[in-house]
Amino acid sequence: MDDIGGEERREHRRYALTLPMRYRVTPRHAAAVTGTGTTCDISQAGVGFLCREALPEGSHIEVVAEWPARPAGGRSMDLRMTGFVLRSNRGLAAVLVTSHKLRAGETRALEMRAGA
Numbered sequence: 001m002d003d004i005g006g007e008e009r010r011e012h013r014r015y016a017l018t019l020p021m022r023y024r025v026t027p028r029h030a031a032a033v034t035g036t037g038t039t040c041d042i043s044q045a046g047v048g049f050l051c052r053e054a055l056p057e058g059s060h061i062e063v064v065a066e067w068p069a070r071p072a073g074g075r076s077m078d079l080r081m082t083g084f085v086l087r088s089n090r091g092l093a094a095v096l097v098t099s100h101k102l103r104a105g106e107t108r109a110l111e112m113r114a115g116a
Contacts, residue, residue: 012043012046013043014041014042014048015042017068018038018039019039019042019065019068020038021064021065022034022036022037022063023036023037023055023063023064025056025059025060026061028058035051035052036051037051044097046086046094047065047094048093048095049063049092049095050091051088051091051092052090054088055085055093056085057086059085060083060084061082061085062081063080063082063083064080066078076104077103078103078104079100080100080103081097081099081100082097082098082099084098
């Protein structure tokens with residue numbers, strides 16, 4: 001965490017969660033980029049994740065992470081987030097999350113769109 005004099009600068013608490021995920025980045029004036037990765041941490045306003053390539057900073061991004069808990073019916077749940085790439089280098093990306101929803105089966109929907 002970013003501490004200055006023992007004081008946390010972030011507005012939202014981060015949770016160290018390692019979840020498999022897929023992403024779709026839509027850069028301006030370029031083709032969409034899709035890939036897979038693993039989350040490092042998640043907060044209400046951001047997500048950090050490991051990825052294989054640097055992503056275009058400032059680009060719109062959709063992230064779908066496989067949620068580890070299942071409701072009583074046993075159906076899988078996914079955390080869907082949209083936002084913008086803040087920082088990225090080969091191996092690590094930071095995203096400003098502007099919306100998030102916990103849904104059933106969203107990963108498959110992003111996989112189908114990514115393969116289209």
